[in-house]
Amino acid sequence: MEHEAGRRVDPRWYTRARWVVQLLALAAYLAAFILARRGPYLSAAANLFLRLDPLAALAQALSGREFVAGMLLSLLVIGLALGLGRAWCGWLCPLGTILDVFSPSRRRVRALEAAEPWRRVKILLVVLILASALLGSLSLMVLDPLTLLTRSLASSVWPALDRFVLALETGLYRVPLLAPLVGRTDLLLRPAVFPAEPLPSRVALGFGVLLASVIGLNWLAERFWCRYVCPLGGLLALLSRLAIVKRTVAPGCNACGACTHVCPTATIRADRQFSSDPAECTMCLECLAACLRQGAVFSAGTAIAPRMAYDPNRREVLAALGGGLAGVALLRSQTRTPAASAHRVQPPGARENNLIGKCLRCGECTRTCPTGAIHPAISEAGLEGLWTPVLVPRLGYCDYSCTACGEICPVGAIPPLALEQKRLTVIGVAYIDKDRCIAWADQRDCIVCEEMCPVAEKAILLERVEVTRHDGSTVSVQQPRVVRERCIGCGICEYKCPLSGEAAIRVWTPNIALPL
Amino acid sequence: MSAPMTRRAFLRLLGIGIGGAACGRIANTLPDPLASSPAPTLVPLPASATPFLPAEEVPTQAPPTAVSYPDLVVARGPTPEQLVRQGLAALGGMPRFVHPGARVVIKPNICVAYHSYEYAATTNPWVVGELVRQCLAAGAAQVTVMDSPFGGSAEQAYAVSGIAAQVQAAGGEMHLMRSFKYVATDLPQGRDLHALEIYDDVLKADVLINVPIAKHHSLARLTLGMKNLMGVIRDRPLMHQAIGQRLADLASRVRPALTVVDAVRMLMAHGPSGGSLADVRQADTLILSTDVVAADSYAATLFGLQPDDLSYLRAGRDMGLGQSDLGAMRIEELTIGA
Numbered sequence: 139m140e141h142e143a144g145r146r147v148d149p150r151w152y153t154r155a156r157w158v159v160q161l162l163a164l165a166a167y168l169a170a171f172i173l174a175r176r177g178p179y180l181s182a183a184a185n186l187f188l189r190l191d192p193l194a195a196l197a198q199a200l201s202g203r204e205f206v207a208g209m210l211l212s213l214l215v216i217g218l219a220l221g222l223g224r225a226w227c228g229w230l231c232p233l234g235t236i237l238d239v240f241s242p243s244r245r246r247v248r249a250l251e252a253a254e255p256w257r258r259v260k261i262l263l264v265v266l267i268l269a270s271a272l273l274g275s276l277s278l279m280v281l282d283p284l285t286l287l288t289r290s291l292a293s294s295v296w297p298a299l300d301r302f303v304l305a306l307e308t309g310l311y312r313v314p315l316l317a318p319l320v321g322r323t324d325l326l327l328r329p330a331v332f333p334a335e336p337l338p339s340r341v342a343l344g345f346g347v348l349l350a351s352v353i354g355l356n357w358l359a360e361r362f363w364c365r366y367v368c369p370l371g372g373l374l375a376l377l378s379r380l381a382i383v384k385r386t387v388a389p390g391c392n393a394c395g396a397c398t399h400v401c402p403t404a405t406i407r408a409d410r411q412f413s414s415d416p417a418e419c420t421m422c423l424e425c426l427a428a429c430l431r432q433g434a435v436f437s438a439g440t441a442i443a444p445r446m447a448y449d450p451n452r453r454e455v456l457a458a459l460g461g462g463l464a465g466v467a468l469l470r471s472q473t474r475t476p477a478a479s480a481h482r483v484q485p486p487g488a489r490e491n492n493l494i495g496k497c498l499r500c501g502e503c504t505r506t507c508p509t510g511a512i513h514p515a516i517s518e519a520g521l522e523g524l525w526t527p528v529l530v531p532r533l534g535y536c537d538y539s540c541t542a543c544g545e546i547c548p549v550g551a552i553p554p555l556a557l558e559q560k561r562l563t564v565i566g567v568a569y570i571d572k573d574r575c576i577a578w579a580d581q582r583d584c585i586v587c588e589e590m591c592p593v594a595e596k597a598i599l600l601e602r603v604e605v606t607r608h609d610g611s612t613v614s615v616q617q618p619r620v621v622r623e624r625c626i627g628c629g630i631c632e633y634k635c636p637l638s639g640e641a642a643i644r645v646w647t648p649n650i651a652l653p654l
Numbered sequence: 655m656s657a658p659m660t661r662r663a664f665l666r667l668l669g670i671g672i673g674g675a676a677c678g679r680i681a682n683t684l685p686d687p688l689a690s691s692p693a694p695t696l697v698p699l700p701a702s703a704t705p706f707l708p709a710e711e712v713p714t715q716a717p718p719t720a721v722s723y724p725d726l727v728v729a730r731g732p733t734p735e736q737l738v739r740q741g742l743a744a745l746g747g748m749p750r751f752v753h754p755g756a757r758v759v760i761k762p763n764i765c766v767a768y769h770s771y772e773y774a775a776t777t778n779p780w781v782v783g784e785l786v787r788q789c790l791a792a793g794a795a796q797v798t799v800m801d802s803p804f805g806g807s808a809e810q811a812y813a814v815s816g817i818a819a820q821v822q823a824a825g826g827e828m829h830l831m832r833s834f835k836y837v838a839t840d841l842p843q844g845r846d847l848h849a850l851e852i853y854d855d856v857l858k859a860d861v862l863i864n865v866p867i868a869k870h871h872s873l874a875r876l877t878l879g880m881k882n883l884m885g886v887i888r889d890r891p892l893m894h895q896a897i898g899q900r901l902a903d904l905a906s907r908v909r910p911a912l913t914v915v916d917a918v919r920m921l922m923a924h925g926p927s928g929g930s931l932a933d934v935r936q937a938d939t940l941i942l943s944t945d946v947v948a949a950d951s952y953a954a955t956l957f958g959l960q961p962d963d964l965s966y967l968r969a970g971r972d973m974g975l976g977q978s979d980l981g982a983m984r985i986e987e988l989t990i991g992a
Contacts, residue, residue: 306671308834311854324832329809335833508807539767539806539814585872586894592768592805594929600872616872630805636891 152423156228160235167232171291172331174506174546182208185502185548187232191284192216193267193370194498198549201271201495206549216377223378227364227371228402228420233283233352237361238402240353257365257418258450260372262458265450267369269462274495277469277522278462282498283363283370286352289501289525293514294345296505300332337510338533345514360402365418375417379443383436384416385425391433397425416443469522482518482647483529483566483627485543486536487553489648493519493526496551503527503543503552510534511629512543527552529565531629531645536565538592538628566627566645568597568620575642577617581605587618587631587643597624598631618643721746724986725977726952727942731990734918737940738784741914744986745942747792751911752861754793759859760785760826761910762799763867763882766927767806767814774921775928776815777867781916781940783820785863790825797826798855801885805927829855836888843973844903846896851888856908864910864946868937868953869921869928873897876957877926878950879913880905880966898965902973905946905966913949915941917956947976948983955980 167187174184185208188194195209215226227234267278279285311320328334339345355362364371397406405418406425412433414425425434450458484493485503503512504527511534514525527543529536538561544554555563568587572578577585588598600616607613620643627645635641729741742748752758762777771779782799789797799821803811808830812818818828836851856862866882873894874881880901884890886908893900917939921928928934937956943949947970951961961967961978971978 304834307832311834321832321835324834325830328832329807329830334808334830508810535805537767537806539810582895583873584894586891588872589926590804592766592927592929594924594933596924634804634891636894 149423149427149429153427156423159229160238163230164232164235167287171288171505174502175329175331175333175508181545184506184546185500186211188284188288188498188500188502188548190215191282191370192219193264193282193373194279194284194500194549196373197267197271197276197279198496198498200268201274201276202549202551203274208548215374219374219377220380220382222383223381223416223419223421224371224374225421226374227368228422231283231364231370233287233368234361234364234420236287237353237356237363240356241360241402242357253359253366255448257446257448258454259366260368261375261450262372262454263367263369264372264376265455265458266462266465269459270466271495273463273466274492275466275469275522276495276497276499277466277524278369280499280525281367281369282500283368285498285500286349288505289499289514290345290349292501292505293339294342294349296332297337297339297342298346300336303327303332304336333508333510337507339510340513340516340530340533359404361420364420365403378416378419381416381443382438382440383421384439384441384443385414385419385421386435386437386439387412388433388435390431391429392431394430396428396430397434400424400428415446417446417449466522469520472521474520479518479520480646481528481644482515482523483531483629483645485512485527485529485552486541486560486563486565487544487555488527488551489565491551491553493551494523496549497526498549498551499525500548501525501527502546502548506542506546507534508540508542509537511536529629529645531566531632532641533633535630535633536628538630561626564626564648566629567622567625567648568627568629568631568643568645570618570620571640571642571644574637574640575618576637577615579642581607581613581615583616584636585616585618586634586636588616590630590634592628592630593624593626595624597621597626723750723944725943725945725983726948726985727988728952728985729940729942729988729990730938731988732938733991734778734780734916734940735784736990737918737938737988738781738788738914740988740990741940741942742788744988745912745944748788749792751863751944752789752792752794755795756789756793756860757858758789758794758797758861758863759856760789760797760799760863760865761856761882761885762801762817762865762916763869763877763885763926764801764808764811764815764817765803765805765885767803767808767811768927769929770814771816772919772934773928773931774867774869774919774934775926776811777817777865778916778918779816779820781914781918782817782865783824783826785865785914786821786824786826789861789863794861798829799826800829800831800853800855802831804890831855833888839907841903841907843906845969845973846899847892847903850892850904850907852908853886853888856886861912862908862910864913866913866915867919867921868915868917868956870923870925870933870957872925874901874966875959875964876950876954878953878964879910879915879946880950880970883908883910883946898969901966902969902975905970905975906973910946911944913941913943913946915949915953917941917953920956922957945976947971947978951978951980952985 170184170186189208189211192212192215195212199205307320310316352363403418405414511529512527513530515523515528518528519526541557541560543552576582588600591598598618602616604612605615629645631643632641632645635643723746727741727744729737731737762782764776786797812828821828835854837854839852840849864879866879869877871877874897883904917937920935920937922935923933941949941952954961967978
């Protein structure tokens with residue numbers, strides 16, 4: 139061992155510092171995620187990470203034909219990439235940190251030799267995303283790591299965690315000595331971290347499996363997602379070729395190969411004289427810590443990194459461009475039956491705002507909705523609108539006193555409406571199924587829909603009528619009717635309808651054949 | 655980095671957690687010593703001594719028999735706090751209900767998060783605040799105020815109604831009702847319903863004070879004291895079938911020591927959520943009674959209705975929960991201030 143080691147900083151401190159930064163960034167991300175639950179918060183803080191995302195900024199600007207001022211924050215990450223390469227991926231990305239935390243022991247993971255050419259996929263995805271954004275479609279933003287993580291947490295991890303905690307609380311509350319403790323703990327947890335009542339999720343299992351798969355790919359190759367798939371990583375890879383600080387190999391290298399074993403993206407290769415591709419290097423500094431002879435050096439320079447064999451060629455880029463354009467055109471020409479979107483009820487103001495081209499599919503609105511009304515669309519908005527927000531009134535209603543979704547949306551796809559304006563914004567119209575309604579079909583009083591209607595003049599009227607029953611007797615029943623001109627489609631009537639299964643009053647997409 | 659938790663330590667922790675939860679489930683199936691304590695005797699209760707359950711301690715603390723209080727106090731005047739103070743004084747004062755060290759739950763009507771108190775969908779904040787102050791002055795150890803709104807979050811409803819501000823200023827505590835705290839509870843006197851999941855804090859409170867706001871309702875016709883008690887159970891849609899009898903069944907188990915009907919501002923139409931000042935009538939009236947049926951019976955007349963027009967008052971009277979014959983009551987009417 140060289141005695142010089144005493145003079146310079148122990149290189150293991152670099153990786154320790156990186157871990158600290160990574161965990162702090164993940165904590166900040168989770169804090170922002172938790173803050174997104176309606177309460178006294180600054181929406182700018184709650185969606186900070188999505189606004190740092192340069193891929194989201196670029197795609198949304200191309201597709202929405204407007205630039206959202208808050209997305210200027212992404213210039214920080216662009217600047218970071220031009221200075222320090224993919225340091226975002228290695229030091230800050232919350233999904234990257236989660237992948238590092240759930241990483242198998244390195245020795246067990248073989249580099250996927252055959253998969254080397256697949257590194258181009260992430261670059262081609264960037265081209266696909268930007269090409270389809272040109273045609274006003276952001277469908278592929280579902281692959282962005284920040285939208286993927288936020289959506290998975292909002293629709294899957296958090297609801298599941300919530301149910302788990304609730305089950306624990308419900309059980310422990312019945313243990314006489316523990317009850318006060320459970321009560322006190324819950325005061326800290328709800329509604330700050332979890333909602334007061336557990337909220338539903340239609341896709342908890344699906345998104346859970348999806349996130350688990352992204353993590354599980356780590357067992358095929360460390361940071362599989364970041365190497366091959368991540369389109370944000372792809373965009374940063376392109377910028378990183380220009381980065382000022384890059385890893386180089388110093389003359390002291392004795393080709394021991396220690397660095398190749400620790401590199402999480404396996405970009406340090408013996409067959410390239412232990413050099414690395416700045417587009418693949420996440421600046422994690424593991425090689426620095428592992429190097430016994432100060433052979434790995436990170437130094438400044440203005441040279442542009444050389445092309446690699448796996449970089450996409452011009453033909454592939456053009457194919458991706460064409461594919462993106464053709465894909466959108468094909469998706470649009472595949473006409474869905476109108477019935478498929480009959481219940482596409484969108485958050486207030488979003489109907490007038492073309493979610494397809496503006497929504498990042500990040501799921502912040504799902505997270506923030508205090509009544510659990512907003513869910514990622516499955517079939518309601520077609521394939522192009524997959525995972526854009528829809529209200530599912532049977533699972534939750536649009537609260538008459540709430541404007542949370544418009545406040546949180548990082549790109550204004552759901553516009554920030556003032557409360558008075560939101561109360562007048564029609565998102566749907568309720569229609570009564572008289573064949574199932576308790577008052578109409580069973581000739582019994584119910585009135586729940588009218589009782590719940592938040593509109594001051596009540597969009598549901600009750601009419602007292604004498605009806606003849608099957609046995610010839612007459613009864614007096616209050617029958618509900620919807621006053622279409624007053625209904626804003628909030629869906630509390632559908633949510634509270636006491637029938638089991640489908641409600642006897644349902645909110646439909648506003649009927650354009652009728653004036654609103 | 656610090657050493658990660660060992661697998662063994664993790665499993666042990668998991669075992670303790672699951673075991674604890676399992677014990678809880680088992681404990682839950684055992685009779686709850688509180689719940690099984692003799693629930694209200696089936697004897698119709700004299701209005702002057704309506705206890706809140708559990709009833710064990712109440713007889714020893716019954717008011718001295720020498721003093722007799724009115725069945726009903728109706729206080730009119732422009733200042734809600736004064737109506738509370740003087741109305742209570744006429745009823746014997748808060749110490750009649752709240753003993754030093756008592757844990758008090760106040761149940762106002764905070765049904766939605768939509769509008770401020772002016773719209774008369776939620777109980778007058780100053781009435782609630784003054785009740786909190788009176789409880790604390792009587793020596794209450796803890797005064798918590800709670801409801802579970804059907805529209806909007808409870809936090810927001812508490813704030814928008816103005817009740818949170820007044821309660822906190824008075825030294826009380828707003829409590830967000832927790833879904834795990836509803837416990838299956840028998841209704842021994844129930845005629846239609848024999849069990850309900852009822853909020854634990856309400857069951858365990860030493861004193862329950864019921865502070866409804868008087869307003870219109872399409873099914874029950876009026877939301878008053880008995881209807882206000884619906885806020886302490888989990889399965890509210892259940893009540894809508896046969897609402898009169900079922901509300902009475904609930905009221906046979908959850909018995910407020912004091913009911914204060916807030917008719918300072920009354921919602922005459924488009925209840926329970928309201929939203930238009932045109933539907934609000936300022937009556938500057940407070941009705942106080944130990945008998946929820948009596949208080950509601952009087953409040954009904956403010957809407958031009960008779961007690962028998964309300965199905966839950968008929969059911970409550972038939973079950974002996976209180977009296978609805980206004981002519982037979984001793985009513986003290988106060989006019990306070992200008």
